[in-house]
Amino acid sequence: MQLALKNPRIGIAAPAGPPLDGRRLAQGLRNLEAQGLTLIRPRETYPTHGFLAGDDCARLEEFNALIARPDLDVILCVRGGYGALRLLDGLDYETAKRYPKVLVGYSDITALQLALHRRAGWPGLSGAMAAVEWPEPDDRWLEPYARLLRGETEVSLGPVDGSVPVPVVDGQAEAPLIGGNLATMTRLVGTPYMPNLAGSILFLEDVGELPYRIDALLAQLRLAGHLDNLAGAVLGQFTDAESPADRPSFTVEEVLDHYFRGAPYPVVRNWNYGHFPLKAPLPIGPRARLTVREGGASLTTLEPLLPSL
Structure with missing residues (x-):
């Protein structure tokens, strides 16, 4: 299934933990490009710095650079882990208000999503990340994910695995x-x-x-x-x-x-x-x-x- 986004440019950021498997990240990025997307990556590599994907300055500079781009509607995170909390007081919330985007990720990325929602009114999507689910995309989650990122309404958010709430x-x-x-x-x-x-x-x-x-x-x-x-x-x-x-x-x-x-x-x-x-x-x-x-x-x-x- 194709995402078919109106704006094919999306930002890629690693604001928390480093990718655990470089091969899976590479495959995830290839799968995103196969969707017809142009990936905007302020950093081409994510060096391991303790439990972080680079030091705080590098991760903050990367994220603020994506915030400041008016040509992006979506920022997709590489993975969660830990580290997003360390960036919250350095995010450029005033610029974020001018250029709203959807921040996609989950786990530790929750901190960024909630902070940007509170301080800049950004929406978020708690869902698949570049190095975690995107190496092996599954149409069952991709269908509602794509519909949400296309701006559709009346999207059912019910179980995609056959489970019963x-x-x-x-x-x-x-x-x-x-x-x-x-x-x-x-x-x-x-x-x-x-x-x-x-x-x-x-x-x-x-x-x-x-x-x-x-x-x-x-x-x-x-x-x-x-x-x-x-x-x-x-x-x-x-x-x-x-x-x-x-x-x-x-x-x-x-x-x-x-x-x-x-x-x-x-x-x-x-x-x-x-x-x-x-x-x-x-x-x-x-x-x-x-x-x-x-x-x-x-x-x-x-x-x-x-x-x-």
């Missing part, structure tokens, strides 16, 4: 979508980069966090008031979260139920979204309709990601 609280909501990686979002609490979640449909996922840590992260969001006035919640997958067999623990499902079972807004869990290849892309910013009923749930966009797409 689990209703937690029935209801319907129409509100802006916002979310991403739980641990990364929680690190923004108390900073000027944390968006206002009131009136939004919040979506969350994580990887490698044990149930007690997921509980602690959700408790922090709740105590900070960020779960009080949501319009809805879409809970994705919390993978690699099994507690050791010799440690007493709640399950992840029990933790999620504790925080969301009595919510006065619709809630669904087991959404096809998280740290695994075949997942539904989820946008940050546009309004969407969440419907949760006994036996299933649906999520559909009501607005384009970016009017210029």
Whole structure:
């Protein structure tokens, strides 16, 4: 399937961790070019600097150079990992306001997506990255991904892997979508980069966090008031979260139920979204309709990601 973007130029950035396999990155870039895209790369290589894809100055210079380009509508990240938080206070938010773009990525990229949404009004797309999913694109995730990046509306964001969401609280909501990686979002609490979640449909996922840590992260969001006035919640997958067999623990499902079972807004869990290849892309910013009923749930966009797409 072809992306068929109106603007074939997209920026490529590595603002967090380095690519773990140079061959997979090269294949991902070739696959993007095979889509007819022109890749704008301020850096041709991403040298490993500890757990980062280059030092902070190099990564910040790269990202701000892409922000300043009026000929781009999309910036696609190489991968997540860690390191985006170190750039937030150096981003050129004033220029970002003049040249809005869609920032594509997930995991640690959540920090950049939420900061740019809060400070510059940028939308985001929590989805496939250049060195992670793009080496082996799959039409099942590519179809909604492409439709979102083409600026279409009424895009179904439901499972692309045949899984069945689990209703937690029935209801319907129409509100802006916002979310991403739980641990990364929680690190923004108390900073000027944390968006206002009131009136939004919040979506969350994580990887490698044990149930007690997921509980602690959700408790922090709740105590900070960020779960009080949501319009809805879409809970994705919390993978690699099994507690050791010799440690007493709640399950992840029990933790999620504790925080969301009595919510006065619709809630669904087991959404096809998280740290695994075949997942539904989820946008940050546009309004969407969440419907949760006994036996299933649906999520559909009501607005384009970016009017210029």
